[in-house]
Amino acid sequence: MIQMQDVWKTYPNGVMAVNGISIYIKKGEFVYVVGSSGAGKSTFIKMMYREEKPTRGEISIDGDNLATMKEKHIPFLRRKIGVVFQDFKLLPSLSVFENVAFAMEVIEESKANIRRRVMDVLDIVRLKNKARFLPHELSGGEQQRVAIARAIVNNPAVLIADEPTGNLDPDTSWEIMHILEEINDRGTTIVMATHNRDIVDSMRKRLIAIEGGRISRDEVRGTYSYES
Amino acid sequence: MKVRTFGRHIREGGKNIVRNGWMTFASVSAVTVTLLVVGAFLLLIMNLNHFANSLEDDVEIRVFVDLGAGEEEQESLREDLDDLPEIGSVDYIPKDEGLEAFIDSLGEQGDYFEGLRDENPLNDTFVIRAEDPQETENIAVEIEELDHVEGVEYGRDIFEQLFSATDFIRVVGVVLVLGLLFTAVFLIANTIKLTIIARKTEIQIMKLVGATNSFIRWPFFIEGLLLGTFGAIIPVSVLGFGYHRFYETIGENTGLEFFEFLPTFPLVIQTAILLLAIGAIVGVWGSIMSVRKFLRV
CATH class of the missing domain: 3.30.70.3040 (Alpha-Beta Plaits)
Incomplete structure (x- = not known):
């Protein structure tokens, strides 16, 4: 599903964020990406949805080669990838329903399709009863669930979550994790960058640790730190 | 593009115009002033040309x-x-x-x-x-x-004076008009830049969920088109009615046999079409200038 072959990224200002990473993530996997701030984790994640372009190396997602991809093809890559952020990135003037529908409108889906599909995903994130609410009327956890609904509404093959629990309290974080696990069970590949030690250690998944722009550990059921 | 999508783009473009009231007003005014001057010069130059041609025929x-x-x-x-x-x-x-x-x-x-x-x-x-x-x-x-x-x-003397006069007016007109046109383009570009900044998150999300660049660009394109066209309305009507009045009262009976003004029609219609086109081009140009930067990934 996701393949990186000796990928390097040096920013124009000389910062070497990623220094030779190779990974393979299978379809349907759930992967944590951990690492301290500035370790290159963000760049690693951003290259997956082509927010950043690698300086060197090969990246392919679901058969698309990102290194040689033309600019105008990027929108079609993004339709196969859902992205969730720490700060939700909802549009404040739109209702929950409209925020989720937005992702389908911009790829020109029909009204009937949108209505049906949006209610389906709101059901998955358990917000069907709050479809008419505005984002500021919701709790942080609920807002993140709206963002997740928006990310999966177009049936992406991969869901990328960049510290999705970073702004949430522990209980709410667990709520989000259960939803992500449920989405993963339906077959969506999930890559999640996180700093949350509790979650990583108790909900064991494949773990990729990044340090100094390189992969320092890649374990099948890893823990946040080296097990002593 | 689907009709429904096109409707959406027009709605969004219109929304932007209302949302940025004052900047909209400023840029529409800039286009208005520009086109008033452009139009006045057009009428003047076309009449001068007409005059020059009729004299030339007599030479x-x-x-x-x-x-x-x-x-x-x-x-x-x-x-x-x-x-x-x-x-x-x-x-x-x-x-x-x-x-x-x-x-x-x-x-x-x-x-x-x-x-x-x-x-x-x-x-x-x-x-x-x-x-x-x-x-x-x-x-x-x-x-x-x-x-x-x-x-x-x-008729050597009249002839040479006539040519140098029309050339002078043409040069002054072109310089003035170009200067004003650039001002108008600049103001429109700025107005649209504001609406883009206001919608930065929206655009970011659109890009993330896979909207194409042209899909994102359309509402701004329409906004520019509307700004430019609105700006042309006042100059077209003022110059149209103004010239009509002028022609009826003075223009038709100057008492000068060798000088006759062009009649209102079709001159005013031609000018109106030209002004509307210039307004639209200025608007679209301004919008394209400001959107381009924001769409680079």
Whole structure:
């Protein structure tokens, strides 16, 4: 599903964020990406949805080669990838329903399709009863669930979550994790960058640790730190 | 693109215009002022051109034949004239005919000259029109060199002044108009930049969920188009009605035979179409300028 072959990224200002990473993530996997701030984790994640372009190396997602991809093809890559952020990135003037529908409108889906599909995903994130609410009327956890609904509404093959629990309290974080696990069970590949030690250690998944722009550990059921 | 999507783009573009009230007002005003000046110059220049053309049509060269020239010499002069390149037409006015026309043109006072019929002091004359009126002067100089020519006459002074006046007005007009057009483009670009900044998150999300660049660009394109077209409405109506009034009161009866203004129609319609087109182009140009930067990944 996701393949990186000796990928390097040096920013124009000389910062070497990623220094030779190779990974393979299978379809349907759930992967944590951990690492301290500035370790290159963000760049690693951003290259997956082509927010950043690698300086060197090969990246392919679901058969698309990102290194040689033309600019105008990027929108079609993004339709196969859902992205969730720490700060939700909802549009404040739109209702929950409209925020989720937005992702389908911009790829020109029909009204009937949108209505049906949006209610389906709101059901998955358990917000069907709050479809008419505005984002500021919701709790942080609920807002993140709206963002997740928006990310999966177009049936992406991969869901990328960049510290999705970073702004949430522990209980709410667990709520989000259960939803992500449920989405993963339906077959969506999930890559999640996180700093949350509790979650990583108790909900064991494949773990990729990044340090100094390189992969320092890649374990099948890893823990946040080296097990002593 | 689907019709439904197009409807959405128009709605979004319109929304932006309302949301940025003051900047919208500023940029529409800039277009309005610009187009008022552009339009006024257009009307002026078109009338001047018309005037220049009608004068040019009247420009003729009179070639006076030597009084002593006999029939043979006249014939050879005529051949020489016909051989000149760039000659439109050659008419021959024998001196009797010339005198007749002269006396007629004076009406009653012409009677005093009746006596001249016995001893006609006029020359036989060739009247020549150049194919291109701008070449008149050169042709006149050439003719002066021919045999059996006593003299050459053409309206040199009016002619040169006219050309330098129209050229001057054209240059001033073009400089002024270009300066104003750039100001208008700049203001529109800024207005649209504001609406883009206001919608930065929205655009970011659109890009993330896979909207194409053209999908994102459309509402701004329409916003620019609307700003430019709105800006053209006032100039079109002011200049249209203004010129109509002017033509009805002054323009039609200037009392000057040689100068007539262009009638309101179709001049005003042509100007209106041109102004609307310029407004639209300025608007779209401004919007494209400001959106381009934001769409780079």
